[in-house]
Amino acid sequence: MKKIRIISRIDVKNDFVIKGIHLEGLRKVGKPNDMAVKYYESGIDEIIFMDAVAAYYDRNSLSHIIEDACKDVFVPITVGGGIRTIEDIQNALNAGADKVAINTQAIRDPEFITTASKVFGSQCIVISIDAKKTATGGWEVYYDNGREPTGMDVIEWAKKAESLGAGEVLLTSIDAEGTKKGFDLALNDAVTKVLSIPVISSGGAGNAEHISELLQKSDADAVALASVLHYDLLNVGEVKADLESKNIKVRV
């Protein structure tokens, strides 16, 4: 039986961990490595570092943060934000990352997913999808940190990303992100239903019930937590203990 992965998502801007609501209104909440080590020591299963401002500059500036983190953190690390080229991916891996999360570039050039997964293996290529509810009950794909609409349907885009070679999908609900009011359950159910690759659900966790509810009502493989860990509302051990008590398997 699969074990649900509990992932900490660390958004970084100018060497600080930041956190916003709906991906906006960013506040500094700490130093990336301090937080990564703290989560590692408390049993986190994976860490995602996101360069929150990379989209503006078309480059990812997290290499030095990854290099430092990898000396003390021995769980898988994903790097996202501003990944545009094969060279960007190589640089991230050389710094010690195991996977990269690609968003804007995959939208601009979907074939990049195929090229990247052929070079590095699909296990290395996470497609990051920022989803926002539409008036008609669906979800639209946004890019540039949730600012720009694409006109694309989230379900269709997720299926296409899988068929092009994505190894995982990091699914962020812009509506739920940073609200601590729970995941967008309908979104997660709809996307996990149509994909056969793992889905990491992101956006909305505010308490342990939100997480177990997500896992009972969708086929998510992993949850990405930010606010709830950054603001010490829960620690990793509490999250896992709660899931275990509800017969959801985790690494302990």
Add this chain to the structure above:
Amino acid sequence: MSQVTIVDYGVGNVRSIINALEKVGATSVVVSNDKETILNSDGVVLPGVGAFSHGMAKLKENGLDAVIKDYAGMNKPLLGICLGMQMLFSESEEFGLTLGLDLIEGKIQKLKTLNPGYEKLPHVSWNEIAQPDAQAWDNTILDGLNDKANMYFVHTFAASPLHEEHILSTTEYSDYVFCSTVKKGNIYGCQFHPEKSAVEGLSIMKNFVKICEESKNGK
């Protein structure tokens, strides 16, 4: 002071392996594709992710396939990780049949998903490694670990060793049981990533460094 060499053939995240080896006290870790450096090492790690055929092609490009076989022929400790483990075997069914290093008899086959609720591939997950029988892990890279220790897996293919005695641990995913750690003499392979498997993974790296040290000292 034993020297551990990570084979550099342009495939895989070697930074994390260096960090893990150094974290557990290895004092001399080098990354190299040089024949003499590899042959003179006290321990060799063969990393790798991605496609089997690509990995083998990259090894052959530099003549490293022969170098690794020569090294293993000296009965010195060798650790293959993920694709590095798979390449130790005779052949793989990934993208048609591709020959491997043939240091361990057996083949690499696609994982079978037998449980309808858990069909996702690649198998990306923390999962348990099980001991075939008590004491099987004593004085191996898994020495001191608890049966059912958790390791981090990312793969679609897995090894089927021809000889059961080479299976050091098994893991189950979607009701399919596969070989997650292999041992033939001083040749080891892990399908999971010990360098990414937290404290338990680090203890595997530590055991490997210890085995290298003992091998150097002729124990």
